[in-house]
Amino acid sequence: LAKTTQPISMDSYEGQEVNITCSHNNIATNDYITWYQQFPSQGPRFIIQGYKTKVTNEVASLFIPADRKSSTLSLPRVSLSDTAVYYCLVALLSGGYQKVTFGTGTKLQVIP
Amino acid sequence: DTEVTQTPKHLVMGMTNKKSLKCEQHMGHRAMYWYKQKAKKPPELMFVYSYEKLSINESVPSRFSPECPNSSLLNLHLHALQPEDSALYLCASSQDGTDTQYFGPGTRLTVL
DSSP, X not given: OOOOBXXXXXXXXXXXXXXXXXXXXXXXTTOEEEEEEEOTTSOOEEEEEESSEEEEOXXXXXXXXXXXXXXXXXXXXXXXXXXXXXXXXXXEEETTEEEOXXXXXXXXXXXX | OOOEXXXXXXXXXXXXXXXXXXXXXXXXXXXXXXXXXXXXXXXXXXXXEETTEEEEEOSOOTTEEEEEEETTEEEEEEESOOGGGOEEEEXXXXXXXXXXXXXXXXXXXXXX
């Protein structure tokens, strides 16, 4: 399974754009990159998923370079409610099923 | 509707008790998962069911016994647990095991 490496924590002021980078050097051809957000004592919430280049949805953008060995989650204009742990995952298709391994996550603290 | 429900929200049990955790989804997903999450740690995969059959067992002790009575319901039967089994137990589901996983809110389990 591809291992992911993220910064343990980040601080940002409200209204700023936040970029969280994830390293996944051993990513395989069939792996997708997925990001989840988790608040304390709640289940992770899907944010965005991509395979290569750039993906954008209503809450975030995901940038993936050509070699796919890293990815960057971009959160535009964060608010206090974006304070959470963000997990970067590389999902391996094992026997047809996603065998997901969560990394250590990045704890984002948004400051007023 | 992208909701996965879990009951109970909180559970306290003794080491000799038998209890069950319940997870339900009505999204028509055919893959369901159990994860265990210790405080300040990422979720760890325990079991994967696909089309109501156990597909992945991540070497979980036999005191945890999963059951999938139908495609919408997933149970985790608990017996003779240890205090170190205290954690947040998360259920998730996905379309067919290769798609994005949607998580429930979790059951906070305390073993005395």
